[in-house]
Amino acid sequence: MREPGGLCPPSWCPQRRDVAAAVSPPPVRIPGDSGEPGMTSRAAAAGKTFPSHALLREDGFGCLAMLSDDNSVKLKSDCSPPVQWCKVAAHEDEKTNLVFKRLLALFVIGGCFLYVLKLHFYPEECDRTKTPYVDFDRVKRAQQYASAVLQEQCRPSFVKKAMGKLFAEKYSMDIPPFVGKNIDDDEALFKYGPPFGFHRLNDAPVQGYTDHVGNKTTIRMTYPEGAPLSEHEYPPASLFVAVLFKSVDFNWLQAMVKNETLSLWIRLFFWKEVAKKIPFTSKQFRILNPVIVKETALDILEFPKPRSIFWGWDKNVPTIGVMAVVLATHLCDEVSIAGFGYDLDQPSTPLHYYNNLCMAAMNRQTMHNVTGETKLLQKLVKEKVVKDLTGGIHCEFCNKDS
Incomplete structure (x- = not known):
């Protein structure tokens, strides 16, 4: 299942962790072929399919595994980081660059002042x-x-x-x-x-x-x-x-x-x-x-x-x-x-x-x-x-x- 109303997973949105716990099934491991160790639905990012008896859950990256018509597990689209997280990261980068530019300008102005x-x-x-x-x-x-x-x-x-x-x-x-x-x-x-x-x-x-x-x-x-x-x-x-x-x-x-x-x-x-x-x-x-x-x-x-x-x-x-x-x-x-x-x-x-x-x-x-x-x-x-x-x-x- 997918948490309703947003793309932000519990690991990035602590305030919504209780909601996610109520609507998401527990994590399971998916058995691999030829006796290989089981894999979670995160492995679907590589484009692999799994047997139809696999259980489904939303992983920590916002990627949702769903059961297809041929009873195979395929990764649903929208595996990019949440939009809100991207906006926050971009804002922090802008603030860092602005502080650096201000410090550089202050250093140059101070040097010119001492020279004068x-x-x-x-x-x-x-x-x-x-x-x-x-x-x-x-x-x-x-x-x-x-x-x-x-x-x-x-x-x-x-x-x-x-x-x-x-x-x-x-x-x-x-x-x-x-x-x-x-x-x-x-x-x-x-x-x-x-x-x-x-x-x-x-x-x-x-x-x-x-x-x-x-x-x-x-x-x-x-x-x-x-x-x-x-x-x-x-x-x-x-x-x-x-x-x-x-x-x-x-x-x-x-x-x-x-x-x-x-x-x-x-x-x-x-x-x-x-x-x-x-x-x-x-x-x-x-x-x-x-x-x-x-x-x-x-x-x-x-x-x-x-x-x-x-x-x-x-x-x-x-x-x-x-x-x-x-x-x-x-x-x-x-x-x-x-x-x-x-x-x-x-x-x-x-x-x-x-x-x-x-x-x-x-x-x-x-x-x-x-x-x-x-x-x-x-x-x-x-x-x-x-x-x-x-x-x-x-x-x-x-x-x-x-």
């Missing part, structure tokens, strides 16, 4: 064909001053003690400079997100500039976008100190330590090209303690605390330079700085000695409060906590009588 952001925020370059004015007399006096400073007798732990006196409870003399293995023991690391929680600066090169900047690099401290692309800028005996500002910075550092390739998806989140390889062993990598970043920004500079905002920054993230100065006070007996200072009144002046960026780039950026940092450095130099060898912050040798 990179073009918008990448600093404008200066014309380096115009040689800036150089006061050679000042250069000579700066060299003499630096030579005299380096010949002075070293004062052990001088700068750390001076910082403790100058900033009282704002400066901690016991902060470890780098992240250790047992970071779970330090609750201060988890109070804020990166870079506040979790020495050669950035990409400043040595090759080709040794006459002016020297040829020794003990520590290179930077973030992913600031790391030199050339492997020649990493002396074998130096250390790499990573400053991590965002979550993908951790992915980049992990790839560098393990000598792995960074995925294209992760690279999209950096505003400029990042180094693909740093020729160091894992023992030469360090992570700057975020508590030092927090101490620099929130305690010493007294910048506003981090807060969640939809776009931009609060100008509460210190520059790598100022963070390096504070780090040096935790590592060294005495600290001297060279090449520091932003002359914001001359926007067309080169920002660095090694690239085409102009001073105007520091006026346009929205992350760093360079005015507040300059005041801090001036205070450190004037209070003789650190010494400025090039006079960009506060010049001790600019008076010709000195």
Whole structure:
């Protein structure tokens, strides 16, 4: 018998299983020829006929076996899947394709958006064909001053003690400079997100500039976008100190330590090209303690605390330079700085000695409060906590009588 009123069998329509049970006979097996095992009416799909004593039932595929005039069992037509099931399956396929298309479109739009952001925020370059004015007399006096400073007798732990006196409870003399293995023991690391929680600066090169900047690099401290692309800028005996500002910075550092390739998806989140390889062993990598970043920004500079905002920054993230100065006070007996200072009144002046960026780039950026940092450095130099060898912050040798 066939279930009245539809093509949907009980196996696909649970709500009608009780009706089917009432009108359908129990399943039977149909004996085959020459003693072969019996077969159900489903075998009729192959076009076979069976003896007339076979009992009939509707099988699980909606196919109905019926008794023909010659007392043979033949398969009735309409063995295709139910129409309702086909419609549901087609609808599910359409939904899947629609979701896939939407995800693909979202991925493409997101990639284009990140690319536009990179073009918008990448600093404008200066014309380096115009040689800036150089006061050679000042250069000579700066060299003499630096030579005299380096010949002075070293004062052990001088700068750390001076910082403790100058900033009282704002400066901690016991902060470890780098992240250790047992970071779970330090609750201060988890109070804020990166870079506040979790020495050669950035990409400043040595090759080709040794006459002016020297040829020794003990520590290179930077973030992913600031790391030199050339492997020649990493002396074998130096250390790499990573400053991590965002979550993908951790992915980049992990790839560098393990000598792995960074995925294209992760690279999209950096505003400029990042180094693909740093020729160091894992023992030469360090992570700057975020508590030092927090101490620099929130305690010493007294910048506003981090807060969640939809776009931009609060100008509460210190520059790598100022963070390096504070780090040096935790590592060294005495600290001297060279090449520091932003002359914001001359926007067309080169920002660095090694690239085409102009001073105007520091006026346009929205992350760093360079005015507040300059005041801090001036205070450190004037209070003789650190010494400025090039006079960009506060010049001790600019008076010709000195």
